[in-house]
Amino acid sequence: MTQSHAQIIFESGYFINESNERVDCLIKNMGWKNNPDKIEYKLSEDSAEKTVGIESIIEFSIDGDSKYIRAKVKIDRSSDALRDITHGRNPVFQDEVLFLKVLIEGEASLYMYVEGTLNRYFYKQHDSDINQLVYKRYLVNGNDIMDNNLFRQQLFSDLECNGLSSNSIEKLKYNKNDLERFFISYNECVNSQFIVYKSVSNENWFSLSLKAGFNLGNIEIKQPSSNLRRTHFENDLSFRFGLENEIFLPFNKKKWSIIIEPTYHNFTSEKEADADVMLLGIGSSKINYQSIELPVGIKHHFYIKNGSELFVNISSVLFDFSNKSSIDYYRTDGSKHSSLEISSRDNVSFGVGYKSKGKYSLEVRYQATRDILSDYVTWRSDYKRLSVMFGYSLF
Numbered sequence: 001m002t003q004s005h006a007q008i009i010f011e012s013g014y015f016i017n018e019s020n021e022r023v024d025c026l027i028k029n030m031g032w033k034n035n036p037d038k039i040e041y042k043l044s045e046d047s048a049e050k051t052v053g054i055e056s057i058i059e060f061s062i063d064g065d066s067k068y069i070r071a072k073v074k075i076d077r078s079s080d081a082l083r084d085i086t087h088g089r090n091p092v093f094q095d096e097v098l099f100l101k102v103l104i105e106g107e108a109s110l111y112m113y114v115e116g117t118l119n120r121y122f123y124k125q126h127d128s129d130i131n132q133l134v135y136k137r138y139l140v141n142g143n144d145i146m147d148n149n150l151f152r153q154q155l156f157s158d159l160e161c162n163g164l165s166s167n168s169i170e171k172l173k174y175n176k177n178d179l180e181r182f183f184i185s186y187n188e189c190v191n192s193q194f195i196v197y198k199s200v201s202n203e204n205w206f207s208l209s210l211k212a213g214f215n216l217g218n219i220e221i222k223q224p225s226s227n228l229r230r231t232h233f234e235n236d237l238s239f240r241f242g243l244e245n246e247i248f249l250p251f252n253k254k255k256w257s258i259i260i261e262p263t264y265h266n267f268t269s270e271k272e273a274d275a276d277v278m279l280l281g282i283g284s285s286k287i288n289y290q291s292i293e294l295p296v297g298i299k300h301h302f303y304i305k306n307g308s309e310l311f312v313n314i315s316s317v318l319f320d321f322s323n324k325s326s327i328d329y330y331r332t333d334g335s336k337h338s339s340l341e342i343s344s345r346d347n348v349s350f351g352v353g354y355k356s357k358g359k360y361s362l363e364v365r366y367q368a369t370r371d372i373l374s375d376y377v378t379w380r381s382d383y384k385r386l387s388v389m390f391g392y393s394l395f
Contacts, residue, residue, distance in 0.1 A: 009028070009029065010026035010027060010028050010029070010042055010045075011027060011028075011062050011063065011065065012026060012062070013025065013026070013027040013041075013060060013062040013063055013065075014060065015027070015039065015041070015057045015058075015059065015060035015061075016057060016060070017058070018056055018057070018058065020058070025043050026041060026042045027039055027040070027041045027062050028040040029062050029253065030252065030253065031251055031254070032252075033250075033251030033252060034115050034116065035099050035100070035101060035113050035114055036068070037053060037054045037098075038053040038054060039051070039060055054070055054097060066197055067102040067105075067197050068100065068102065069099070069102060069111070070097060070098070070099055070100075071097070071098060071122070072095065072096070072097050073095075073096060073098060073100070073122060073131070073132060074094065074095055074096075075093065075094060075132055076091035076120070076136065077118060078136050078137075079117070080117070082145075085138060085139055085145060086139065087138060087140070088138055089136070089138045089146070089148050090136075091136050091150075098113055100122055100130070101113070101114075102197050103176070103179075103196070103197060104180060104184065104187070104197070105194060105195045106187040106193060106194025106195065107126055107186075107187055107192035108125050108126075108159050108187055108192070109123060109124050109183075110123055110179055110183040111124075111130065119175075120132055120133075121133045121179055123154075123155075123158075123159075125159065133151035133174070134148065134150035135147070135148065135149060135150070136150075151174060152172055155169050155172070155182065156169050159186045161189035162189075164185060164186060168182070169182070180196070184196065204395065206247055207244075207248070207257075207393055207395065208245060208246070208394045209243070209244040209391045209392060209394065210242075210243065210244075210394065211241070211242040211244050211261065211263070211391045212239075212240070212242075212389065212391075213239075213240055213387060213388045214237055214239055214387070214388055215236075215237070215238050215239075215265055215267070215385050215386070215387045216235060216237055216386045216387075217367075217383065218236065218383075218384060219232075219233045219236075219267065219269075219287065219289075219383045219384075220232045220381065220382045221327060221340075221373070222379070222380050222381070223378055223379055223380070224380060225378060231285050231327075232271070233267075233269040233271055233287050234269075236267050236268065238265065238266050239265075240389070242261045242262060243261065243262055243263075244259055244261045245261065246299065247259075254301065255300060256299070256300055257298070257301070258296070258298060259296070259297050259313060260296050261295050261296075263293045264290075264291075265290075265291060265293065266289060266290040266291075267287060267289040267290075268288050268289070269286070270284060270285070271284065271285050272284050282330070282331065282332075283331055283333075283334075284329075284330045285327065285330070286327070286328050287327045287328075288325060288328075290322065290323075290324075290325055291323075291344075292320075293317045293319070293320050293321075294317065294318055295316060295317045295349060296315060296316060296318050297313050297314050297315025297316060297349070298314055299311055299312070300313070308355065308356050308357065309354070309355045310352075310353070310354055310355075311355065311363075312351065312352050313350075313352075313365075314349070314350055314351075315348070315349050315351070316347065316348050316349070317344070317346050317349070317370070318346055320344040320346075322342050322343065322344065322372075326339050326340060326341050326342055327339065327340040327342065327373075340373055340376065340379065341375065342372045342373065343372070343373070343375045344371065345370060345371045345372075345374045346370075347367060347370035347371075348367075349365050349366065349367045349368065350366050352364055352365075353389075355391070355393075358393060359392060359393050360390075360393075361389075361390070361391035361392075362390060362391070363388070363389045364386070364389075365386075365387040366386055366387075367383075367384060367385040367386075369382045369383065369384055370382075370383040370384075371383070
C-alpha cells in the first residue's frame with residue numbers, strides 16, 4: 001500500500017506475537033523519531049484500528065521502510081549534555097526491554113535506540129547476545145571533558161577480519177553513518193549476506209515555492225514626549241513576493257519543516273497633518289518603506305486525502321534589508337521638514353493555510369507588532385500587517 005505526500009498512513013507490514021506467530025497487517029507508519037513502545041495496526045483496510053504494545057510482540061516491520069525487534073539489553077543512559085556530564089568514566093548500565101531499530105542485519109547486525117537526545121547503538125555477532133556499543137563523555141580534573149570510546153575496542157575484538165585495518169576502526173565516530181559503513185564493510189569482508197534497512201522514499205527533503213500576494217498593514221509613529229508628533233498610516237494595500245525554502249525534518253513522515261522565506265514588500269502612504277500638528281509647521285507626512293525580509297520559522301503539516309494538507313507556521317523576521325526607506329515630514333509649502341530612517345527589529349508572525357495536490361497553496365499570515373524605528377531612542381513605532389499569499393511549489 002502506498003500513498004503520496006508523506007501522510008501518516010497504514011502501510012503493509014507484519015508483527016510477530018508472543019506465540020511466535022507472524023501476523024500480516026497494515027501498520028500505522030509514524031516515521032518515528034524516538035523508538036516506539038507500541039504500534040497501531042489494522043488487519044485490513046476496512047477493519048478496526050488496534051494497538052499492541054512491546055509486551056505482546058517480538059518484532060514488527062513495515063515493508064520497504066523499517067524493522068524493529070524487542071530485546072532485553074543493558075543500556076547506559078548517561079547524558080552527553082554539558083550540564084549533566086559526570087566524572088565517571090565507566091557506563092552505568094540498567095536492564096531494560098526495548099524496541100531496537102534494525103539498521104543492518106547479517107553476520108554482524110547493528111541496531112539503534114533513540115529517545116530524545118539519547119542515541120545508543122547496539123550490535124551482535126551471529127547468534128550472540130545483543131550488547132551496547134559503549135561511548136561515554138566524562139569529566140576529569142574539574143571541567144575537562146574526555147571520551148570513553150570503548151566501542152572501538154569492542155569492534156576490534158569481536159568483529160575481526162583480515163580485510164579491515166585497525167586504523168579504520170580508530171577513526172570511527174559514534175554515529176549512524178560511520179557505524180553503518182563499518183558493519184557493511186565487515187559483512188562484505190566475511191562474505192555474509194546482509195540487509196540494510198533504509199526508508200524508501202521518492203520525495204525530496206527540500207521544497208521550493210513561489211509565494212505572491214498582498215499585505216494590508218498600518219503603521220503608527222509617535223514620540224512619547226509629545227502627543228503632537230503622532231502619525232497613523234492606515235490600511236495600506238501593497239504587493240509582496242517571496243520564495244519559500246522548506247527543509248523537512250527527518251522524522252514524523254515530513255510533518256515538521258523549517259522555512260526560510262526571503263520576501264520583497266513595500267509600504268507607501270501619505271497623510272495630511274492634523275490641525276494641531278500644523279502648529280509645529282508640518283503639513284504632511286509620507287512613508288516609503290521597501291525592503292527584503294528574511295523570515296525563518298517552523299511549519300507543521302496536517303496531511304489530508306488526495307495530496308492535500310492544512311498547515312500552520314510561526315516565524316520571525318531575523319533580517320530586514322530596508323535600504324533608503326524613510327518617514328518624511330513636509331512643511332505646508334512642500335519643503336522637507338525632517339526625516340526618520342527606517343530600521344526594524346525582529347518580530348513574530350503566525351500563519352495558517354491550505355495546499356492542494358502538493359502544488360497550489362493559499363495562506364493567511366498575521367504579523368505581530370514590529371518596531372521600524374529601532375535606531376531612535378525618543379521615537380516609537382508599531383507596524384502590524386495581515387498578509388494573504390498564493391503559492392506554487394516548483395518542487
